[in-house]
Amino acid sequence: MDLRFATFSEIDLDNRTFEIRRFAASTRLKDSLARFGILDPPWLQQKGAQYIAVDGFQRLGWAKENGAKGAVCRIFGQDCDIREVWSRRIEKKIFESGINLAEKAQIMSVLIVAFQSQEIPSFFLSGMNVSNRPDVPAKWALLSAGGTETLEMLASGAIAERAALEVAEWDERSRDSLLSVLKALKCSASIQVEIVEHIREIAVREQKSGADIIEAPRSREILMSGDLNHRQKTQALRTLLAELRYPRLSSRQNQFRRDLEALGLPSGIRIIPPPAFEGNNWEMELSFNGPEELRKIVHSARSIVESDRLDAIWRWDRRPGSPLPSAAARQKQDENKTTSNEG
């Protein structure tokens, strides 16, 4: 590449063929230019009698705005292969620290066109920490094709990469709807993935779109709430999605909670079922501050533990929602039991 002074009359700054937009405001470059001017020459490629910009769009724009006649630039010859120009452009971009997801999506979109999915040089993929699974470049390209709104959300830094890739193949409405939710919730990457997976699986199962789930009244109520902060919204949405994804398990868990409350165990005792009620490994937790309290808890729990009421928790064939035996019925049962024991 030759180093040459190019005047702005020779440069077609409207040609954005090689532009990779950041989609996120940064004053860092502007500050540096104001302080030191252009340190690293922009790149141009000759096109007929003119040049087009390859790298350094902002630097060239700054120079022009500040009254410069032109700038010292590195020049690719007209005959230089476009894949070669793109390769260098991308290598430089990756080499600079901190490309955001929007830039990554644009780069992958270029690479997939320039090289075909299977032929993308591995150093580009590893340089950007992109998996070499055959479906991944295509997902990035889909995100890039999502347009300004999608790219701005990706550039915001609020969207986790895995979550973004999960929604890449969604319809546009669902994708943008979910990305804006994730951006607002500001939750961790793992929680984002959980939310995306739940929404996707609920949508597939119910043959709906992701947007149908996100924009349903119960979800909207949480997301639009003026009383909840972003953490509370995240937790409320996760709970709602878990209920929708696992309706019968959630119903059983709620039933179990109600049954425990109805039993009236002393406050220092907790009965903990096995995870998802699978298996027989139940636990009981006792909390107390000394022998006196322990005696009290055990004493007050004794009648409950010895009564039939406890067995009802393990009556799996009870439909969720059906109550434990009523207090009166329980008392009668206990009386009968006492009578028969005496008899």
Next chain:
Amino acid sequence: MKKIQAPRKVIVESSVAKGELVASLRKNLPGASFETVDRISDAVCCDPEILEVVDFRGRFMKSCPGTRHYHCCGYKILHFGTQCSIGCSYCILQAYLNQPNLRLFGNLGQMFGELSDALAQNRDSLHRIGTGEFTDSLLLDPFTELSRLIVPHFARTPNAVLELKTKTNFVENLSGLDHGGHTIVAWSLNSAQIRKQEEPFAATIAERIEAARFCSGEGYFLAFHFDPIIDHPEWKSGYARTLDRLFAGIDPARIVWISLGAFRFMPELKEIIRLRHPLSRIAYGEFIRGLDGKMRYFRDIRAEFYSFMVERIRRIDPGLCVYLCMENDDIWKQSFGFSPEERGGLSHMLDCAVKNRMHIGPFEPET
């Protein structure tokens, strides 16, 4: 059943090239090319047109891969090949990525030797042996004619029964064999909707029942496996209809057992189903991680499946052995009202079914 695509290329390891299995394949696959190589290495991707015949170096007899958390039927597997080209969406064989092609073991002499040794070890107990764990028992039988060797072998073995499990109707080779009442031909059954959506290349329910009728007419005993039972809209009417069709077509007295197993899978299968069967919704049920690490339906759902099926089967034949595949006491009690331990254990229950229906056993202890 849609005619399965016959392998176009058979790759054979040289040490088994002169064997009986390869001879049958050459006879029954006249349009296929045969290539002999020293050793077949693991393939990277699946080629459905290829059949591999290897000199198997592992153990032909395996135990059913049960775990301590769930009751296992305790049957033994006669391992004669791997993979299946029927392509059911839920099939665990899809996860065997290093050996994606259909593969048969050509060293039959060693296989029968190991089988005979295993059967000779405990002459006073019943051996229930099946071949349908790592492949379909009859999928390649039209080409291999393996059933013509295995079925008579069991006829000569007083303390063993063979169970051939299939989703095909490839039963022609079973005709006229001397089975001695020691072979059970078994079909996996499902609701018609699941058959259509998730097992599109398998025989239809009607074809399977028709094949079972044919086998019954040939004097074979039968078994049926509602496994995997899959949650879907209208599942009750779907499974009830299949049961109705089964009992309308088959004399229950010929059925040795019916097993029930709700869909369960290794977690990694979920992504495979998503990629290979994007229209399938089966992986999005209410699955929780079971005690064995596999994904299973939440217990209430499983119990509801089983209770429903058991009640329907009991109405037809209260004495028919129905069992649950890989379930715990808790679910057994809710579905049947008892646990296997209360009946001497699941293995004992199945041995009793063989005794009662097939009149095989008990066996005198050796002196």
